[in-house]
Amino acid sequence: MDPQLTEVSQQFERFKAAFARKDYNTCSDLLSQLKVLLTKFTSLPPLFENSPNAAKELTIARDIYEHAVVLSVKTEDQDAFERDFFQLKPYYVDARNRIPSSPQENLILGLNLLRLLVQNRIAEFHTELELLSSATLEDPCIKHAVELEQSFMEGAYNRVLSARQTAPDATYVYFMDLLAKTIRDEIAGCSEKAYDYVSISDARQMLLFSSDQELLTYVKEEHPDWEVKEGFVVFQKAKETAPCKEIPSLQLINQTLSYARELERIV
Amino acid sequence: MTQDVEMKDNQTPTESVVSAPTSTLQNLKEIAALIDTGSYTKEVRRIARAVRLTVGLRRQLTGSVISSFLDFALVPGSEAHTRLSSFVPKSDEHDMEVDTASSTSQAPPKHLPAELEIYCYFIVLLLLIDQKKYSEAKACSSASIARLKNVNRRTVDVIASKLYFYYSLSYELTDDLAEIRSTLLALHHSATLRHDELGQETLLNLLLRNYLHYNLYDQAEKLRSKAPRFEAHSNQQFCRYLFYLGKIRTIQLEYTDAKESLLQAARKAPVASLGFRIQCNKWAIIVRLLLGEIPERSIFTQKGMEKPLRPYFELTNAVRIGDLELFGNVQEKFAETFAKDRTHNLIVRLRHNVIRTGLRNISISYSRISLQDVAQKLRLNSANPVADAESIVAKAIRDGAIDATIDHKNGCMVSKETGDIYSTNEPQTAFNSRIAFCLNMHNEAVRALRFPPNTHKEKESDEKRREKKQQEEELAKYMAEEDDDDF
Numbered sequence: 001m002d003p004q005l006t007e008v009s010q011q012f013e014r015f016k017a018a019f020a021r022k023d024y025n026t027c028s029d030l031l032s033q034l035k036v037l038l039t040k041f042t043s044l045p046p047l048f049e050n051s052p053n054a055a056k057e058l059t060i061a062r063d064i065y066e067h068a069v070v071l072s073v074k075t076e077d078q079d080a081f082e083r084d085f086f087q088l089k090p091y092y093v094d095a096r097n098r099i100p101s102s103p104q105e106n107l108i109l110g111l112n113l114l115r116l117l118v119q120n121r122i123a124e125f126h127t128e129l130e131l132l133s134s135a136t137l138e139d140p141c142i143k144h145a146v147e148l149e150q151s152f153m154e155g156a157y158n159r160v161l162s163a164r165q166t167a168p169d170a171t172y173v174y175f176m177d178l179l180a181k182t183i184r185d186e187i188a189g190c191s192e193k194a195y196d197y198v199s200i201s202d203a204r205q206m207l208l209f210s211s212d213q214e215l216l217t218y219v220k221e222e223h224p225d226w227e228v229k230e231g232f233v234v235f236q237k238a239k240e241t242a243p244c245k246e247i248p249s250l251q252l253i254n255q256t257l258s259y260a261r262e263l264e265r266i267v
Numbered sequence: 268m269t270q271d272v273e274m275k276d277n278q279t280p281t282e283s284v285v286s287a288p289t290s291t292l293q294n295l296k297e298i299a300a301l302i303d304t305g306s307y308t309k310e311v312r313r314i315a316r317a318v319r320l321t322v323g324l325r326r327q328l329t330g331s332v333i334s335s336f337l338d339f340a341l342v343p344g345s346e347a348h349t350r351l352s353s354f355v356p357k358s359d360e361h362d363m364e365v366d367t368a369s370s371t372s373q374a375p376p377k378h379l380p381a382e383l384e385i386y387c388y389f390i391v392l393l394l395l396i397d398q399k400k401y402s403e404a405k406a407c408s409s410a411s412i413a414r415l416k417n418v419n420r421r422t423v424d425v426i427a428s429k430l431y432f433y434y435s436l437s438y439e440l441t442d443d444l445a446e447i448r449s450t451l452l453a454l455h456h457s458a459t460l461r462h463d464e465l466g467q468e469t470l471l472n473l474l475l476r477n478y479l480h481y482n483l484y485d486q487a488e489k490l491r492s493k494a495p496r497f498e499a500h501s502n503q504q505f506c507r508y509l510f511y512l513g514k515i516r517t518i519q520l521e522y523t524d525a526k527e528s529l530l531q532a533a534r535k536a537p538v539a540s541l542g543f544r545i546q547c548n549k550w551a552i553i554v555r556l557l558l559g560e561i562p563e564r565s566i567f568t569q570k571g572m573e574k575p576l577r578p579y580f581e582l583t584n585a586v587r588i589g590d591l592e593l594f595g596n597v598q599e600k601f602a603e604t605f606a607k608d609r610t611h612n613l614i615v616r617l618r619h620n621v622i623r624t625g626l627r628n629i630s631i632s633y634s635r636i637s638l639q640d641v642a643q644k645l646r647l648n649s650a651n652p653v654a655d656a657e658s659i660v661a662k663a664i665r666d667g668a669i670d671a672t673i674d675h676k677n678g679c680m681v682s683k684e685t686g687d688i689y690s691t692n693e694p695q696t697a698f699n700s701r702i703a704f705c706l707n708m709h710n711e712a713v714r715a716l717r718f719p720p721n722t723h724k725e726k727e728s729d730e731k732r733r734e735k736k737q738q739e740e741e742l743a744k745y746m747a748e749e750d751d752d753d754f
Contacts, residue, residue, distance in 0.1 A: 122520060123518075123519040123520045123521075124485075126518055126519070126520060126612070126616075127484045127485050127518055127519065129612055130482045130484055130518055130612060131482050131483070134606065134611070146615075150615070150618065150619070153616075153619045154618070154619050154622055154659055154662070155658050155659045155661065155662025155663065156649070156655045156658050156659055157658045158651060158654045158655060158658060159649065159651075159655060162651075186662075187658070187661075189665055190658070190661035190662050190664065190665040191661060193661070193664050193665045194660065194661040194664040194665065194671075194672060194673045195661075195672065195673050195674075195675055196672055196674075198675050199675075199676070202675055248692065252695070255695075255699050258703075259702060259706075262706040262709075262710075265710070266709065
């Protein structure tokens with residue numbers, strides 16, 4: 001076998017061992033070394049030359065990047081995730097015909113979708129979705145992310161939270177936690193518009209706090225305009241907009257001026 | 268033996284057939300003369316007229332006509348001639364007869380302008396594509412592109428852009444679009460360098476089409492935002508550009524922009540281009556549904572569009588009523604149509620709209636309704652309907668879709684009284700938007716007054732591209748003649 005290939009495989013084994021031990025620092029170091037070694041292979045993107053070992057090199061490189069992605073989830077580094085995912089993408093898209101598909105492909109794609117959802121990049125979420133074939137969309141990992149986005153858009157937040165239990169893989173847990181935080185903010189926002197007042201126990205349930213104390217700290221920090229009295233959380237409804245008696249004069253003046261100007265233009 | 272028999276059989280039809288191809292041949296020769304003068308005097312509009320005349324002749328082109336034309340235009344035995352002749356199918360047996368009859372009377376032209384050679388490539392391509400010989404069309408178009416690289420004259424631009432179009436088309440019909448992406452990019456690059464604006468436009472559209480074919484919306488958007496923009500030269504290219512732009516914007520969730528582009532594309536497209544308009548309308552309908560407005564019924568009853576738009580009609584119905592179950596049924600029933608149109612993902616997004624509309628209807632009809640009933644009416648089909656309904660209602664209230672409050676203790680939704688709307692600023696803002704729209708329309712109409720309205724539409728053909736080309740050439744010719752008059 002090619003000496004370079006052997007060296008890479010050995011390093012990779014060491015990497016996998018460190019990963020199993022949860023020794024993430026060693027993993028990161030080994031990963032950087034592996035990436036440098038990978039640059040020596042010419043059969044990888046963007047060159048895609050047809051060397052004799054091309055298939056093996058492509059497979060190994062892809063495995064390395066997949067592990068890198070999972071590592072970045074464990075170390076909770078979202079930028080690294082994005083970088084590694086972008087490097088991984090050509091293997092899925094362009095090299096599809098050269099090597100058999102990876103078993104982890106759908107998992108990684110699902111993780112990426114989830115990450116875009118958490119970062120609220122919905123436009124990119126949908127763009128990525130378009131790239132997937134209908135067969136991929138049936139896969140549980142992808143389906144999970146898609147249904148999550150649906151429920152999020154509709155506002156059925158409790159469905160989102162229950163989906164946390166049904167996550168297809170342990171790596172999803174990190175993103176689900178982040179999502180939980182976003183949801184809490186959303187629920188708070190919706191509640192203050194929708195309810196006049198809620199009892200403290202109900203509020204605690206809705207906002208997913210385990211104790212009243214947490215609820216009170218949350219209210220004090222994030223929503224100082226909510227009042228807590230007599231065991232109820234009262235959302236500030238006093239700012240009911242009375243039918244506005246003032247005329248927005250500046251706006252009206254601007255509009256009328258533009259009408260005059262346009263009408264003058266009509267010959 | 269068999270060959271002799273065939274020759275004898277073809278003797279009698281030959282005489283009658285000789286006259287028909289001759290007239291087409293005559294036309295082709297006139298066109299060749301036109302191209303000659305055009306290239307000599309460097310006038311683009313003559314070439315444009317030549318191309319327009321060719322489009323009219325498209326139906327009458329056959330293998331024999333083209334071979335005789337090739338013999339006339341190019342020196343027989345020259346490299347170009349042999350190359351092109353190899354592409355022309357020799358299916359007609361009376362090729363020989365016609366050749367000897369016509370070629371003796373004409374003397375080949377003294378010099379061979381490059382335009383004429385490119386033009387020959389063009390008509391050969393037309394023939395191959397019309398006869399559905401796609402792999403040969405592929406080979407021919409690649410050869411023409413290679414030849415085009417050496418020619419750098421503005422007069423060739425018109426023919427060149429047509430060639431680019433058919434190049435892309437032949438690859439698309441053989442399902443090989445990804446291969447030519449780099450070639451198209453290189454061509455676009457050189458077109459920009461040479462200030463070949465028509466070529467630039469055509470190539471940009473072809474590239475966008477290429478990316479969108481493979482759903483690479485990200486890359487398409489990147490290209491589109493970086494490519495240089497200018498006044499559209501050709502109405503059809505502009506329509507295509509608007510359509511692709513609309514599609515990209517829809518996927519990126521920018522529905523207002525998308526709606527504008529798609530509706531403009533549908534309006535500007537010539538009436539004869541039915542297929543294109545149907546596509547535009549399909550996407551426009553979905554975008555309007557996603558924006559929350561219901562398209563009018565008259566859109567679905569436009570001439571020729573009733574059957575293709577039928578699934579979308581039923582979809583609109585489901586969204587309008589706000590019934591999730593009906594929506595689900597329609598989605599399943601027409602799943603393949605939607606998959607073919609690639610609108611499947613967009614329709615999945617519509618579910619949210621259906622729920623919103625349903626909620627709105629409920630909130631208007633009831634002053635107070637329990638959340639249990641809300642969940643039932645919405646047919647939410649979930650494990651925990653009341654909690655779901657509660658969060659959905661809360662979100663809808665926050666987004667301003669409905670005007671209500673939730674009474675958590677009693678588990679019901681209380682709608683607010685809608686106050687007297689005339690005492691607020693609402694009428695003023697509504698009037699303002701309408702006035703602005705009318706004034707805009709007036710300004711655009713004034714600006715568009717330079718172009719004559721497309722009143723003459725021939726309904727003879729249903730090939731959308733041919734009609735489009737004809738219109739375009741007529742317009743260009745009209746414009747060019749107008750310019751002449753100014754001097």
